[in-house]
Structure formats: C-alpha cells, structure tokens
Amino acid sequence: MNRSLERHLNILEFTLSSLSRRKAKNLSLLTIYLLVVFILASLVFFVTALKREAGIILQDAPDIVVQRLVAGRQDLVPASYAGEIGAIRGVTAVRPRLWGYYYDGLIGANYTVMASDEATASSDRATIGSGIAKARNLAVGDLLPLITYQKAPLMLEISTILPAGSDLMAADLIVVAPGDFRTLFNFPVGQATDLAISVRNPKEIGTIAAKIVELFPESRPVLKNEILRTYQSLFDWRGGMTIVILASALLSFIIFAWDKATGLSAEERREIGILKSIGWETGDVLLLKFWEGIVISLTAFLLGVILAYGHVFFLSAPIFTQALKGWSIIYPRFQLIPVVDALQLSVLFFLTVVPYTTATVVPCWRAATTDPDAAMRS
Amino acid sequence: MRRSLQFLLFTAFSLALCALLSLHARSVRAAADAELKGQVARLKNLQLTDLCLTTEARYTRHPALADRHAAYQDHPLALEHFPSGSLIMPSPHLRDAQ
Numbered sequence: 001m002n003r004s005l006e007r008h009l010n011i012l013e014f015t016l017s018s019l020s021r022r023k024a025k026n027l028s029l030l031t032i033y034l035l036v037v038f039i040l041a042s043l044v045f046f047v048t049a050l051k052r053e054a055g056i057i058l059q060d061a062p063d064i065v066v067q068r069l070v071a072g073r074q075d076l077v078p079a080s081y082a083g084e085i086g087a088i089r090g091v092t093a094v095r096p097r098l099w100g101y102y103y104d105g106l107i108g109a110n111y112t113v114m115a116s117d118e119a120t121a122s123s124d125r126a127t128i129g130s131g132i133a134k135a136r137n138l139a140v141g142d143l144l145p146l147i148t149y150q151k152a153p154l155m156l157e158i159s160t161i162l163p164a165g166s167d168l169m170a171a172d173l174i175v176v177a178p179g180d181f182r183t184l185f186n187f188p189v190g191q192a193t194d195l196a197i198s199v200r201n202p203k204e205i206g207t208i209a210a211k212i213v214e215l216f217p218e219s220r221p222v223l224k225n226e227i228l229r230t231y232q233s234l235f236d237w238r239g240g241m242t243i244v245i246l247a248s249a250l251l252s253f254i255i256f257a258w259d260k261a262t263g264l265s266a267e268e269r270r271e272i273g274i275l276k277s278i279g280w281e282t283g284d285v286l287l288l289k290f291w292e293g294i295v296i297s298l299t300a301f302l303l304g305v306i307l308a309y310g311h312v313f314f315l316s317a318p319i320f321t322q323a324l325k326g327w328s329i330i331y332p333r334f335q336l337i338p339v340v341d342a343l344q345l346s347v348l349f350f351l352t353v354v355p356y357t358t359a360t361v362v363p364c365w366r367a368a369t370t371d372p373d374a375a376m377r378s
Numbered sequence: 379m380r381r382s383l384q385f386l387l388f389t390a391f392s393l394a395l396c397a398l399l400s401l402h403a404r405s406v407r408a409a410a411d412a413e414l415k416g417q418v419a420r421l422k423n424l425q426l427t428d429l430c431l432t433t434e435a436r437y438t439r440h441p442a443l444a445d446r447h448a449a450y451q452d453h454p455l456a457l458e459h460f461p462s463g464s465l466i467m468p469s470p471h472l473r474d475a476q
Contacts, residue, residue, distance in 0.1 A: 012382040054429055056411065057418055062425045065443060074445055097425065101436065110433045112440075118423055129430070166417035169426055172433045194443070196425045222471065227427050227442040230469035234441075242465065295385065302392035309399045326461035328434040337410040338403035 008291075011284065015291040018271070029256075030300055036252045037304025037352055038311070039245055039319075044344045045312040046320050047235050049336035054231035057169055058224075062095075062196035063205050065222045066212055074220075076191040081216060085197060088211050090204045096192030098181045102146065102174070107135055109329035113174045115181035123177045126156040131171030131330040133161045144174075149186040156180065167332035256356055272367045282368045289364040293357035301353050305345065313338040432462040441469050 019026045066085065068077045082094040098115035111132060126144060138144060144156045162170050181187060197212075199205050202224075209221040235242050272285055280288075311317060316334045325331045428440040437444035438460060458464050467473075 009380070009382045012385065013380060016381045016385055050429075050431075053414065056414055057426070057429060060418060060422045060425065061427050065427055067443065072445075074443075095425065101439075110439070112430075112433075114424055116424060131430075131433075162420075163417065165413055166421065168429050168431070169417065169421055171430045172439075173430070175424065222427075222443060226469065226471035229471065230442040231429065233467060233470050235465060235467070298389060299392075302389065302396060306392065306395055306399065313403075320465075323461050323465055324432050326432060326434045328432050328462075330433045332430050337407055337414065338399075339407070340400045340403045342400075 008287070011287050012291050012295075015288055015295060018288070019292065019295060022267075026296065030296055032252065033256070033296060033300035033352075033356070034304045034307075036249045037301050037348070038307050040249050040348055040352075041305045041308035041345070042311050042317065042319065043235075043242070043245055044341070044348060045308055045339070046317050046334075046336070048341050048344065049312065049339045050334075051232055051234060052339050053168060053337060054234065055228065058228055058231065061224050061227050063199040063202070063224050064197040064209055064212070065097075065227075066195040066197060066216075067220045067222065068194075068216070069218055069220050076188065076193065077195055077219075079190050079192050081219075082192075082195055084215060085195065085212055088208055088215075090200050090208055091197055092200050093198040095196045095198075097194050097196050098178055098187065099193050100181075100185055100187075102184070104136075104146075107329055109135055110172065111174050111330070112172050113176060113181060113184065115178040116175045117178060122159075123179055124155065124157060125159040125177070126180075127160040127162065127173075127175040128158055129162050129170040129173040129330075130164045130167060131332060132174065133158075135330050146184060148184050154180065154184055164333060164335070167335075171332040172330045253352070253355060256359065268364075269367055272364065273373070276368065277373070282365075285368040286361055286365055289361050290357065293360035294353075296360075297353040297356040301349060305348075309338070309340075312336065431466065432460075434462055435460045437468070438462040438466045441466055444469065444472065 066077065066081070068075050068081075077096070079096045082096055085091060086094045095117075100113055102111045102113050103109075104111060109132075116127075128138065128144065132138065132144075136144065138158055138161070140158050140161055142158050144158055146154045146156065148154050156174075156176065162173070176184070182189065197208070199208055205223055205225075209223055212219055212221050275285055275288075276282075311319065313336060316336070321331070321334050324334075427442050430439065432438045
C-alpha cells in the first residue's frame with residue numbers, strides 16, 4: 001500500500017481510538033453538530049422546493065392585478081373600470097375577479113371563496129379544496145351549508161373535490177358561480193374585488209400599469225413580477241423564525257469554535273506532549289487533529305443532510321409546517337417536489353465543516369510547537 | 379476490520395446515499411412536475427395570485443395582494459398575532475413602496 005496512504009490510515013486509526021476514549025463528550029458534540037446541520041439543511045431544502053413550486057404555480061398569475069384603495073384600505077373596484085382599462089393599447093383582456101374570505105364559525109376555519117365565470121360553474125354547486133373536504137368531512141354530492149351576510153342559509157352541493165396535489169394552490173378554496181358569490185356576501189352588482197389584466201407584450205406591463213394609475217389615481221396595480229418576487233423572497237432571512245434558526249446555528253458554531261480555539265484541555269495537551277516525546281512530529285500531530293475535526297464535522301454534515309432530506313421530502317417537514325400552520329384549521333399538506341441545490345449544499349458544507357476543522361487544528365498547532373516536557377507539565 | 383477502514387466505508391456509504399438522494403430528487407421531479415402543471419392548468423381560469431401556505435391571516439394567505447402595513451397594523455409595536463406572520467415577510471413591493 002502507498003506509504004502516504006498507510007500513514008493517513010494509521011493516524012486516522014489513532015484519531016478514532018482517541019475520540020472513543022472521550023466517547024460521551026464526542027458523541028454529545030456530534031449530536032448537537034448534527035442537529036444544527038439538520039435544521040439548516042432542512043431550511044435550505046424546504047425553502048428551495050417551495051420557491052420552485054411557487055414559480056411553476058404562479059406562471060399563470062395575471063400580468064397585472066388592479067386593486068382600488070380608499071382611505072388607505074383596499075376597496076371594491078367598479079366593474080366599469082374594466083372597459084376603460086381594456087381600451088389601453090396592449091391590453092388583451094380584463095377580467096373582474098370576485099373573491100373574498102368566509103369564516104366558518106362551525107369549525108373556526110377561514111375559506112377563500114372565488115367566483116368562476118366558466119360555463120361549468122352552475123348555481124348552488126361548488127368545487128372545494130381537499131383541505132375543506134377533510135376539515136368538514138365532505139364527499140362529492142354532499143351539501144356544504146354556508147350562512148350568507150343576510151343571515152340566510154346557502155346550501156351548496158359539492159360537485160368536485162380538488163385533489164390533494166393542488167393543496168398548495170387551493171386547500172382552502174371554494175369555487176362557486178358569480179350569482180352564489182353575490183348572494184353569500186351580499187356583494188354589490190357592478191363591483192369586483194379586483195381586476196385581472198392580461199397584456200400582449202410582457203415588456204409593456206410597466207407602461208400599462210403607469211397608464212392605469214394615470215387613468216385611476218386611486219388604483220394600485222400589482223405586477224406579475226411583483227407577485228413572483230413575493231415568493232422568491234419568501235422566508236426572507238430577516239424574517240422572524242428564519243433569523244431565530246440562523247442565529248441559533250451561528251451561535252452554536254461560535255460556541256464550538258470558541259471551545260476549540262480557546263485552547264486544549266489538560267488531557268489533550270498531555271496527549272500531545274506524550275506523542276511528541278515518543279517521536280511524533282508536529283506535522284503528524286496536526287494531521288491527527290485535522291482528522292479529528294474531519295471525523296466529527298463530516299459525519300455530522302453527511303448525516304444532517306440525509307436526515308434533512310427525509311424530514312422535508314418524505315415526512316413533509318413537520319418542524320416548519322407546525323409554525324406555518326399556526327392557528328389555521330385548514331392547511332395544505334406540504335408534499336413538496338424534491339430539489340437538491342448543489343451550490344447551496346456546498347455553501348452549507350463550507351460554513352460548517354471548514355470552520356470547525358480549522359478551529360480544531362489552530363490551537364493544536366500552538367501546543368504541538370512547544371517543548372514536549374512543557375506540554376506534559378502544563 | 380480496522381476502525382479507520384470502517385470509518386472510511388461509512389463515509390463512502392453516506393456520500394453514496396447523498397448522491398442517491400440527488401438522483402431520487404431528479405427521478406421523481408419529472409412526474410411530479412407534470413402532475414403539478416396539470417393541477418395548475420385545471421385552475422388556470424381562476425388566475426390565482428398566491429400560494430395557500432397558511433390560512434390564519436389575510437396577509438399570509440395572500441401576501442402578494444396584502445394591504446400595506448398589514449402586519450403590526452393594530453397599533454405601533456404590537457406583537458405579531460399569528461405564527462405564520464413571523465415566517466412570511468411582507469412582499470418586497472409593499473416594503474419598497476414605503
């Protein structure tokens with residue numbers, strides 16, 4: 001066998017024996033290290049997968065959504081705006097959207113109710129998301145009773161239950177006919193919640209939005225790229241829990257590095273002194289400590305990443321989804337499409353493995369360059 | 379077997395598992411993407427603007443179309459009521475406009 005390889009194997013052998021002599025300390029260190037990597041890798045997997053799915057789902061979002069503000073609050077948009085906006089050159093379609101929120105006092109859940117102008121949307125019938133079907137224990141053909149804003153019952157027959165695969169779009173959605181929507185919310189005729197606008201040339205979206213604001217100064221256009229940016233900046237690192245997770249991980253690494261960089265224990269110092277006195281060179285001692293750092297950090301990194309993948313993509317990220325669910329009664333099942341971003345994992349590797357290994361080697365170099373007798377006596 | 383070889387084998391196995399997970403992600407993605415696109419096409423006419431990540435607050439159910447100052451709107455320095463509000467930041471176009 002190659003002499004250099006044999007040397008590395010022998011030093012690794014000694015490293016593993018040395019680590020096993022302080023089994024309890026090193027196992028607890030490995031466990032905490034693994035947990036830190038696991039949480040960080042889970043966050044990376046979860047956010048990357050969610051952003052990617054958001055990109056696919058929101059491809060069909062309207063080019064511009066026009067809202068109307070009254071006294072700083074969002075208000076209904078007169079449907080007559082649609083005609084004037086439709087006359088702007090470059091606008092291909094203007095669709096008044098009817099949607100709102102319904103609070104179901106029976107189970108304490110919030111639904112998003114939308115009117116569909118498709119021919120299939122017939123009166124007294126509704127398409128519902130699987131989250132509602134699960135929460136209310138409904139099947140196709142059952143009746144969903146809602147109370148209108150005039151305190152009258154509105155019975156909707158369930159015509160379709162959307163599959164669980166559409167949960168990220170529609171877990172809490174009830175799609176009804178426009179007439180039923182107006183009855184439910186006592187919604188004034190000739191008004192819409194907002195206007196969805198399609199534009200022929202995507203490069204003209206900004207110009208058309210400016211023309212809309214000129215035409216209706218109280219309007220607020222939300223552009224498609226702004227909707228997409230909302231989800232690309234989702235779980236921004238400055239956001240509450242995200243920064244708590246990142247700060248905990250950072251603090252843990254500072255504690256690891258501090259523990260390692262502030263010096264060696266008397267036992268470790270004596271071990272280095274003995275090794276030097278029996279003929280080990282400084283290079284060998286440094287190699288020993290290098291392998292010690294690698295064994296702990298690489299094992300923690302690899303196991304942390306594997307467990308994080310299982311946590312996010314096989315178990316639907318229960319740690320994060322608990323926080324997202326919060327007080328929601330209806331929530332999607334986060335069955336995300338797996339994505340492994342090699343660049344992000346490389347960054348995680350260099351942020352976790354490299355600093356720890358460096359912090360292990362540096363104080364050892366100071367001890368290894370001193371006289372063996374002094375090292376053993378210290 | 380030497381302990382060093384056992385460790386190297388364990389590391390090689392873990393690396394192989396990581397590579398397999400990457401392959402797993404790639405293999406299931408094509409079918410899952412096709413299914414997701416089918417669902418998106420089905421709801422295309424509704425022109426949805428937001429993901430249903432949580433349903434506890436308006437500004438986290440539809441963050442792209444939320445009001446300005448939706449979070450903390452009850453009074454200055456009010457604590458966030460909803461757990462999801464501490465995870466989902468206000469949309470950049472609402473932050474930039476202020």
